[in-house]
Amino acid sequence: MTGITLAGTQVTLESRADESLTATLYRAGYAMRIACKRGGCGLCRVHVDQGQISYNAHVCESVLTPEEREQGITLACRAVPTSDVTISVPEEGRLRCVAPAFTRYALREQSGAGKGAAQAGGRDWVID
Amino acid sequence: MGVLRLGYVHVRVTDMEAAKRHYINTMGFYPMLEVGNKLYLKGWDEFDHHSIVLEEGGVGVAKVGFKVAKPDDIDVIESKSRTFGVETQRMTKGDNPDVSDGLRITLPSGHIVEVYHDQTYVGSLVGTVNPQLFPRELVGIGAPRIDHALLGCDDVNTTEKFFIDVFDFYQVERLIPDLDHQDCSLATWLSSGNRGHDIALIQGENYDKKLHHLAFQLEGWSDILKAGQIMSIDDVPIDMGPTQHGITRGKTIYYFDPSGNRNEVFADGYVAQRDRPTMLWTADQVARGINAINRTLNETFTTALT
Incomplete structure (x- = not known):
């Protein structure tokens, strides 16, 4: 189990085994700009500020160059965290909370019954 | 010919x-x-x-x-x-x-x-003598043939002119900024036969050499829905649809192959003719042209190319 912290927020989402960054975000009620979900279009570029990721399928160099990888840029649809990570979604990635009920549920579930209520009861996780 | x-x-x-x-x-x-x-x-x-x-x-x-x-x-x-x-x-x-x-x-x-001018002749699966409607054992969506491709261009006008001048294609539909700027093609749909398009081009920055989509031909709205049902079962990522285009009037679903190349299933649309006037679309109405039912452009259709 690894944590995905969304840079600039108080939110840390727990990633399930083999779950891509976008899969965790969408499960937790967030959305961002994604298209092909298969590592081909490159629209879901995010920056890994801290931590390590691996890929659940081959991402070709014409989509994500070695230089970009070196700089910490990754494709959220194909990247699977292998340690706790902090990610920054660029402005054009338009990360937002589209289903607050599921965000609340995910945060409550991962902090244990009741324990996370205070955090989940706040609005820190709402990214407009 | x-x-x-x-x-x-x-x-x-x-x-x-x-x-x-x-x-x-x-x-x-x-x-x-x-x-x-x-x-x-x-x-x-x-x-x-x-x-x-x-x-x-x-x-x-x-x-x-x-x-x-x-x-x-x-x-x-x-x-x-x-x-x-x-x-x-x-x-x-x-x-x-x-x-x-x-x-x-x-x-x-x-x-x-x-x-x-020639490819090895193989023949269709229903033959040419008293052919059945379709093969009894189709697989999945069972698409009968390809339909068209849409390519990206930094400058649509020049490549559009190539297809018209060199290949003798005719222009079926065209997207322009507005009626005062009819010389500028933002996108174009070109045909050599009676399909709404054999090739289409869309303009964008760094779009040269890129693929927007390749399309498979289906018949009728019910086959489009059936294709969508199979895509759901097979976990195929969807970009848009099922819906109908204003441009060409084709019925459609856009989706992605496992490498992220966009595909389309495209059904019907009107019969294009060489002497049919070119339909013009102005940029303010592009959402209806692309998606006549929803009439809202999504955030990926004109930006995700491979």
Whole structure:
């Protein structure tokens, strides 16, 4: 189990085994700009500020160059965290909370019954 | 006669096994030949050897083939290409398996197109004598044939002019900024026969050489829904639809192959004619042109290309 912290927020989402960054975000009620979900279009570029990721399928160099990888840029649809990570979604990635009920549920579930209520009861996780 | 139709689309895929599952099991195309890192496929209602080529390594479009009616047409296109000022190269029979000699052209947009006059005749799965409606054992969506491709261009006008001047395509529909700027094509739909488009072009920054989508032809709204149901079962990512285009009036779903190349299932649309006036779309109405029912442009359709 690894944590995905969304840079600039108080939110840390727990990633399930083999779950891509976008899969965790969408499960937790967030959305961002994604298209092909298969590592081909490159629209879901995010920056890994801290931590390590691996890929659940081959991402070709014409989509994500070695230089970009070196700089910490990754494709959220194909990247699977292998340690706790902090990610920054660029402005054009338009990360937002589209289903607050599921965000609340995910945060409550991962902090244990009741324990996370205070955090989940706040609005820190709402990214407009 | 000149160019008969779009003959083949050659796309790059990152993972051949995943691509096979998509193009064979989901789309219902038939593998005809596998050589090295390339797989050649056809639809059940196509007569020639192949209409899709998959090549492992990368994403996007490697080249697009157009079939002409007779060998002489190659000479005419070669001569017109020189006049137009694009780079050409003769190809010999066998450069592409089961494809005749022909001409390879680099479009102003950087895409490679090939024209050829013959492919090995294979025949459709229902034959030509008292044919059945369709093969009894279709696979997945069971697409009968390819329909068209949409390519990206930094400058649509020049490549559009190539298809009109050199290939003698006619313009079926066109997207322009507004009625005061009719010289600027933001997108164009071009045909050589009676389909709404054999090739279309869309303008965007750094779009040269890129693929927007390749389309499979289906018939009717019910087959579009059925295709969507199979995509749901097979976990195929959807970009848009099912819906109907204002442009061409085709019914559609846009979706992605396992490498992220956009595909479309495209049904019906009106019968295009060479003497039919070009339909004009102004940029303020583009959302209705692309998606006539929803009438809202999504955040990926004009920006995700491979």
